[in-house]
Amino acid sequence: MIKIDSVFYNSVRLDKSLCKGCINCIKRCPTQAIRVRNGKAVITKKFCIDCGECIRICPHHAKQATYDSLDILSNYEYTVALPAPSLYAQFNNLEDVNIVLNSLKKMGFNDVYEVARAAEMVSEMSRKYITENPSKKPFISSACPSVVRLISIRFPNLIEHLLPIAAPIDFAAKEARRIAMKKTGLPSEKIGIVFISPCPAKVTAVKSPIGFESSEVDAVIAIKDIYQHLLEYMKDCSISPEDLSSAGKIGVSWGKSGGEAGGILTDSYLAADGIENVIRVLEDLEDQKFTSLEFIELNACSAGCVGGVLTVENPYVAKAKLDRLRKYLPVACNHIGSENPDGVFWDKEIEYQPVFTLGADIKESIIMMATVEELCSKFPGLDCGSCGAPTCKALAEDIVRGVAHERDCVHLLREYIHKLSDEFTMLDSKTEPQNDAEE
Amino acid sequence: MSDTIKLKYTVSPDDFTRAGEASSDIKSKLKRMGVSPEVVRKVAIAMYEGEINMVIHANGGEIDVEITPDEITMTLKDKGPGIKDIEQAMQAGWSTAPDNVRNLGFGAGMGLPNMKKYSDEMEIQSVVGKGTTVTMKVKM
Numbered sequence: 001m002i003k004i005d006s007v008f009y010n011s012v013r014l015d016k017s018l019c020k021g022c023i024n025c026i027k028r029c030p031t032q033a034i035r036v037r038n039g040k041a042v043i044t045k046k047f048c049i050d051c052g053e054c055i056r057i058c059p060h061h062a063k064q065a066t067y068d069s070l071d072i073l074s075n076y077e078y079t080v081a082l083p084a085p086s087l088y089a090q091f092n093n094l095e096d097v098n099i100v101l102n103s104l105k106k107m108g109f110n111d112v113y114e115v116a117r118a119a120e121m122v123s124e125m126s127r128k129y130i131t132e133n134p135s136k137k138p139f140i141s142s143a144c145p146s147v148v149r150l151i152s153i154r155f156p157n158l159i160e161h162l163l164p165i166a167a168p169i170d171f172a173a174k175e176a177r178r179i180a181m182k183k184t185g186l187p188s189e190k191i192g193i194v195f196i197s198p199c200p201a202k203v204t205a206v207k208s209p210i211g212f213e214s215s216e217v218d219a220v221i222a223i224k225d226i227y228q229h230l231l232e233y234m235k236d237c238s239i240s241p242e243d244l245s246s247a248g249k250i251g252v253s254w255g256k257s258g259g260e261a262g263g264i265l266t267d268s269y270l271a272a273d274g275i276e277n278v279i280r281v282l283e284d285l286e287d288q289k290f291t292s293l294e295f296i297e298l299n300a301c302s303a304g305c306v307g308g309v310l311t312v313e314n315p316y317v318a319k320a321k322l323d324r325l326r327k328y329l330p331v332a333c334n335h336i337g338s339e340n341p342d343g344v345f346w347d348k349e350i351e352y353q354p355v356f357t358l359g360a361d362i363k364e365s366i367i368m369m370a371t372v373e374e375l376c377s378k379f380p381g382l383d384c385g386s387c388g389a390p391t392c393k394a395l396a397e398d399i400v401r402g403v404a405h406e407r408d409c410v411h412l413l414r415e416y417i418h419k420l421s422d423e424f425t426m427l428d429s430k431t432e433p434q435n436d437a438e439e
Numbered sequence: 440m441s442d443t444i445k446l447k448y449t450v451s452p453d454d455f456t457r458a459g460e461a462s463s464d465i466k467s468k469l470k471r472m473g474v475s476p477e478v479v480r481k482v483a484i485a486m487y488e489g490e491i492n493m494v495i496h497a498n499g500g501e502i503d504v505e506i507t508p509d510e511i512t513m514t515l516k517d518k519g520p521g522i523k524d525i526e527q528a529m530q531a532g533w534s535t536a537p538d539n540v541r542n543l544g545f546g547a548g549m550g551l552p553n554m555k556k557y558s559d560e561m562e563i564q565s566v567v568g569k570g571t572t573v574t575m576k577v578k579m
Contacts, residue, residue, distance in 0.1 A: 156476035283463060286480070287487050357473040362508045362579065363442045365472035369506075370444045397471070 008045040011066045011203035012055060016040050018062035023385035025054035025063060030275045031150070035398070036388035046355040049149040050201040051275050051300045052309035065200035065310060068219040070226065073108050076192030076218070078184050080176045081109040082169065085116045085247075085255030086198040086305040087223055088325055089318035091234070097252075097325070098241040103233035105244075107226065109194070111180065112244055116251030118172035120334040123250050123263030125165055125344050130264065130294065136161065138285070138293045141260055143167045145205035146300035147278060148350065155282050156352035161296075164211065164346040168254060169195055169202060173216035174343040194219045196226065198255075198308025199301065211346030222310035248332040256319045257304035261297040268294035274302040358400060368400040375399060379409055386410045444506045450490050450517075452499035455543060461502050462486040472506070474579065481577050482511055485557040489515045489573060492550045495540050496520065497571065510559075513575045521567035529555065 021039035026032075033047035034054060041054075041062065054063045073079050081104040088097055101112045122143075130139055142148050142162045151158050166174075173193045180191045195202060197220045209215040253259030257273035270293060272281045278298045284290065301307035306322060307315030358372075359365035375396035382392070387408040389395040398404035407413045446468070448461035466483040486502070493500045497519025505512045522528050528535075529551050536546025555561045558575035565571040 154470070157480045283466075286466070287459070287462065287483050289487075352476065354470070354473055356471050358471050359473065362473055366442050366444050366506060366508065369468060369472055370441070373444065373446070 009204055009208040010043065010045050010048045011050055011200040012043060012048060012052065013064050013066055014041055014043065015062045015064055018060045020060050024057045024059060026385055026388065026390045028053045028057040029390065030279060032390050032394050049146045050204045051146040052200055053275060055309045065203065065222070067197065067200065067203050067222045067310070070108070070221060072194070072219045073192065077190040078110045078180055078186055079192040079194055080111045080113050080180050081194055081196055082113050082115050082172050082176060083196045084169070084198050084223070084305060085119065085252045085322070086308060086311060086318065087196055088252065089255055089306045089322040090223060090227060090311060090313045094321070094325055096241065097245040098243055099234050099237050100230065101244040102237040102241040103230050106233040106237060107229055113172055113176035113179065114245065114247045114251070115168050115172045116247035116254060117334050118175055119168035119254040120247060120251040120332045121336050121341065122165060122168050122171055122344070123260070124336050125340065126163055127264055129163065129165060138291065139163045139295050141295070141297045142210065143260060144299050145201040145210055146275070147298045148210050151282065152350050153353050153355050155286055157286050158282060159350050159352060162350060166211065166344050166346070167205070169217065170212060170215065171344060177216050192218045194221055196221055196223055198223050198305045198311045200309060201300065211348055211350065213348055224310050224312050227312045246333050248330040249326045250332045251334065252322065252326045252329060255305050256322050257299050258297065259304065261295055264295045266294045268292070269297060271297040273299040273304050273307070275300045358397065371400050372396040375406070378412065380411045442508055446504040448502040450493045450499040450502060452494065455494060458490045458494045459487055461490055465504055478577055478579060481557040482513070485554045485575050485577065486513055488550045488553045489513065491545060493517050495536050495545060509579055511577045515573045516570070518570040521569055521571055522563065522565040523567055525563050525565060
């Protein structure tokens with residue numbers, strides 16, 4: 001039980017009181033994980049990849065992400081903020097990252113450790129790994145948890161192409177804890193490692209880690225939650241802030257699409273962003289439509305992490321701001337020594353989770369699939385969503401899975417009612433002459 | 440109930456944007472049937488190559504797919520020009536694809552060789568001027 005729960009943890013939640021039962025989210029979900037049942041949206045956890053598309057589209061704000069509040073700082077004796085590079089892209093005319101980092105300290109954190117710093121080391125490790133393992137090409141970036149989750153449930157043939165290296169946040173958390181323990185002499189549990197995140201998928205990645213048994217991140221706070229507080233403190237920090245920054249172009253660029261690939265220092269790459277585009281690339285990769293590329297960078301959000309659903313700024317404006325900021329930075333400020341640092345390589349394999357399988361075995365599944373086809377030919381093919389499923393095909397699959405009924409289709413229901421009323425009329429006309437005869 | 444499922448696809452001529460629709464659909468269905476990833480991969484690649492061939496050379500055609508718990512049979516039928524020399528066509532790198540097709544990145548002469556490579560059995564029946572039928576089997 002515990003294993004199932006940890007495998008299928010989700011950080012997207014529904015506020016039932018706000019949900020009107022409209023079809024916006026079911027239509028938008030890239031894995032068709034949502035249904036409207038009894039007038040409310042229901043997420044099937046095992047299908048959800050935490051991409052946040054439903055949060056973006058919901059006009060009633062009923063879909064929400066779960067994350068921690070700033071109050072969590074009081075749980076620890078010493079806290080370290082881990083700002084994502086995308087945080088820097090939220091502010092107008094930011095000339096110096098130090099203003100943001102100092103403001104985080106003013107806000108209550110004891111120290112900061114930039115995720116961009118760890119990202120530079122992850123880039124270096126990735127370059128090394130790619131050079132040493134040319135036969136495993138093309139490498140697929142594993143930094144976006146939604147993409148990794150998507151691959152693990154839908155693209156089993158591509159699992160072996162995932163770069164088996166820690167995402168920058170995971171490596172940052174390890175390093176931040178190590179440094180904090182050394183600095184303070186405190187035991188691990190008294191130190192709070194807090195990620196300032198652009199997206200809910202990272203919340204899931206903390207509760208249900210990718211490639212590792214456990215995560216070193218203790219809490220995740222949303223960029224949008226601290227944005228206003230931070231602006232207040234930034235006013236005070238703008239004049240000669242303490243030099244806390246230690247990341248260059250390569251690290252900071254991870255916040256936008258193409259940034260990670262840039263750090264690989266290869267011409268042979270593609271960078272796709274936005275979940276629908278990501279799926280198209282994965283489909284083509286699976287069919288081996290392109291095999292010569294060295295590196296495939298995939299981000300579930302448009303424009304990359306700056307497009308995360310917990311950010312404030314328009315993704316493309318944020319990307320432009322990040323480009324402006326990185327112009328004045330050195331190429332890189334962090335390097336690994338000749339020895340590989342601990343905790344960079346995954347210690348747990350990613351397993352295929354065939355969550356979409358219909359039956360218990362192939363024989364049963366074939367019979368079920370034949371029924372799906374038969375049902376689809378009965379349905380009008382309008383994909384209207386009135387039944388609560390995103391498409392007629394999805395409804396057909398729900399029916400064979402035993403969680404929906406043919407008459408959930410309003411069009412079939414209408415036909416059925418017509419038939420029923422015809423039968424009543426017929427019955428009525430049949431009974432009338434008998435009544436006459438009796439009289 | 441029968442444990443065989445039969446599917447039919449139409450491949451439209453001269454439409455590269457739609458080539459791959461059939462292989463994409465079969466891929467998603469096989470995954471839902473719990474077929475092993477390796478078999479899914481073989482079927483998807485073999486069928487995609489077949490579809491592309493039908494678009495490039497044969498003005499489209501029809502694909503019949505039959506799935507049983509033991510094997511997947513794909514029959515690709517077209518009314519195209521037929522293949523003059525099957526042995527030669529099977530050689531890696533041999534291609535009769537026109538330049539405009541090659542400019543799109545197709546026509547590398549790997550279509551039939553890949554179809555053979557990724558299927559467990561393959562049979563080609565072709566009559567010049569009448570058309571070609573390729574039957575591929577992939578074992579579960």
